[in-house]
Amino acid sequence: MPLQPVLIAGQWRAAQARGTFRAENPATGEMLPHEFPISTWADCDDALNAAAEAATILRATPPEQIANFLTRFAERIEARKNEIVEAAHAETALPKAPRLGEVELPRTTGQLRQAAAAALEGSWALPTIDAKLNIRSMLAPLGPVLVFGPNNFPFAYNGIAGGDFASAIAAGNPVIAKAHPCHPQTTQLLAEEAFAALGESGLPPATVQLIYNIAPADGLKLAADPRLGAVGFTGSRAAGMKLKAAADAVGKPVYLEMSSLNPVVILPGALAERGAKIVEEFTGSCLMANGQFCTSPGLTILFANNEAEQFIAGVKAKLESAMPGTLLSSGVARNLAASVKILQAAGAELVTGGALLAGNKFANTLLRVSGEKFLAAPETLQTEAFGNASLVVVARNAGEAAAVLNHLEGNLTGCIYSDTGGADEALYAQLAPLLRIRVGRLLNDKMPTGVAVTAAMNHGGPFPATGHPGFTAVGLPASLRRFAMLQCFDNVRPARLPAALQNKNPNGKMGRLIDGQWSQADVAG
């Protein structure tokens, strides 16, 4: 089978390759047939040049055209759904239904459509007008965005079609996607539809470019290149921190989603009131996609008592009766086994599971540790075990639970379950403030694995969950603001202003801050 082409500078063309690779079918362990190139710097360089040109054109492109592209792309993904779902299933072992076809793909196309709507409406840019002084400002495109997608969401976080892609494009930037090497064919199919949609909407053909794989050093060189505007990355902390260092050194915005344990605090009243129900919710959340969600609950704090022991026993039983699923790759399986070993070595005891199984599976795993032992090795016991394993910390009392919370690193989410009668209120009041400042999203009485694509979502959080606690990767229009620079126009002549800053509200509905008031009106000329 011929080597698959890269999408660079508006063409599907042969890569300037330094090697090749194939993806593995994690369910069978077999290598998939398509062979993909590992690009050299020459491909990266060409992509950067083409992206810089496309960026110049996109800055002057009306939002209607960008919205049209995003919508057409969504429609095209839906039209080719079966083929795309088949490819993703072969490359990730995630179920075709409901997960890939009924949940993730509609979420992805919905996100593209929300991005189209945000681009059209325009308020994301926070247009701000001081009419008297004729000083006007708004967020504006930043330049080409390099997007690294993760392994665990082949559609919704893909470098092509995922959240970073959608928000970077909607903000007016071209995207250079580095495919995740676990699902190159899925990414290729998505890029084919994106490329066709570019043609239909008249955007520059280099608005979307795709490279499958590069040497790590070239990734760092890309991240630091002056032609690039920003970097979006979802993946491991080790890789993310290297990219961050490269981008930071040259003052380039870099948005990272790295790792998260998503702590869950279950207060005693809640367990007493509805322990069995919480066992169900917790186990379901832990096993969702075999624990391979960014928001999978990896660390749970309980208060030592009989109900806590019943909870642990209940979860153990549920985990043992559920079939472990195939993990995303042999690498994920190996890392999971290694992480569980690290947790054990640091003092956590296995409640159940812990064994690597045939076929890239891992036994559904629960570990436990006392609050005291946790506090003796809080860093190591926060080792992320990505996959179907979770750690319970049993605290002796509120003071110990508070100490555990105070040792937590930044996380995407944090949950507190409390009883509905008010018995847990004092504990909630004591612990919630400690958890609140360590997480991007605080939940009550709900597991963290659902990430609704809504304007109010925060899929972000303090370091090391992400690289900056002020931004979200999910939730429009806020996610667009990552890929933008603030541009002020001081005494600029009216005809030279961008449409969003002219006196006339360009679409009659854009929200703008005019002389201190949010308004959809025109500026009185």
Add this chain to the structure above:
Amino acid sequence: MPLQPVLIAGQWRAAQARGTFRAENPATGEMLPHEFPISTWADCDDALNAAAEAATILRATPPEQIANFLTRFAERIEARKNEIVEAAHAETALPKAPRLGEVELPRTTGQLRQAAAAALEGSWALPTIDAKLNIRSMLAPLGPVLVFGPNNFPFAYNGIAGGDFASAIAAGNPVIAKAHPCHPQTTQLLAEEAFAALGESGLPPATVQLIYNIAPADGLKLAADPRLGAVGFTGSRAAGMKLKAAADAVGKPVYLEMSSLNPVVILPGALAERGAKIVEEFTGSCLMANGQFCTSPGLTILFANNEAEQFIAGVKAKLESAMPGTLLSSGVARNLAASVKILQAAGAELVTGGALLAGNKFANTLLRVSGEKFLAAPETLQTEAFGNASLVVVARNAGEAAAVLNHLEGNLTGCIYSDTGGADEALYAQLAPLLRIRVGRLLNDKMPTGVAVTAAMNHGGPFPATGHPGFTAVGLPASLRRFAMLQCFDNVRPARLPAALQNKNPNGKMGRLIDGQWSQADVAG
């Protein structure tokens, strides 16, 4: 005279000092009488502990109380105006009137009052509510902010009372200020008034802390400390980059304003139409505060012709007839002389000036270089000569001017002067997009040295002017958003939500994004 106390943990107390220093009166070259401590890490450590405690209290403090503090502080500065202006004059040689007393001090108190209004009104936090899903988010305090003020604005950018201070406090964070060692007494007086205002408004006494001077290594250690939420810095690129590296390595938000040449492009039609007027404006802007504004025009692009030569001759005459003023310190004078030498060595010719004079003065200086020579050494010829020196680049044609613009680093501002009859429109259309993406604020027909404190201002820009192009240091409420984390509340029970996210609009006027619409209404319960 006894060693001056630091303000740590709610007390004016003796520093744990590793040494002492005194400021110089730049006009006389004499050391000023007050002796200030250089703090050890022990002082920093105490300040961090106290700030962390204050941060916890401030997160739960109503905005009314924070606004009250900011307003009382402004009033107290005004009540002690004469003494504060005297101190700043002695420490900086800036004129008492109009500059310090009539311009900068009112600007500073005005900024504190705008910050109070922004805190009260609350829209800065972009409260966003999805009522159906009960997911709600807003920006919230980030934790203690370490503020390093610069030498050139003893009030408006002071670590106590300046823009970073006002926005960090208004966003709900305590401040640890590191005074600029050129004006410790000014900073001390401001801190005395801040401290008194804290008491009057009932804020935690460690909301404002002051250290005068520390070892550089302790500054980096502070910036990376986990008790700290963010860093605000205005100063040199060398110092800023070190702080940035320390903060970036631990994922801590750091906002830097470092260096800027503030390029001015004067198109031929404008010179032909009103050359003499532009000479006036340009010279006035260059000499404002002896060129020691962050936005001083340091690099001007002209098109080679007779009018350009007349412009240069006109500026030369003006500069030679103006008395050079005293620079902020002997260090500024030395650096200026060294920078001018670097520019000369890289091919720039002196038109006038270039000499270090007695009394920390420098001859008003203009240099020129051809576009061709500039393009041979574009990095060196962008050496910032902070003070009363400016470089003119004479381009042969539009292509050469475009090439010069394409080699510019990020800047705070960029100006284009064009004729009013339309003769320059084609050139404007060609060059403005190149300048636009390299500057935070684009001006037409206006010099950059005025920085209005208005919501639409951007005092920011691409690296290396700042560390992130999405944020502004001046202009409320936007500047508050630097010192905040995004907090989402998912299914959180109503009574536990922050006031800004409850169904009832807490003040009846806060702008919130409710189910996709900006609104000042309550959420329909």
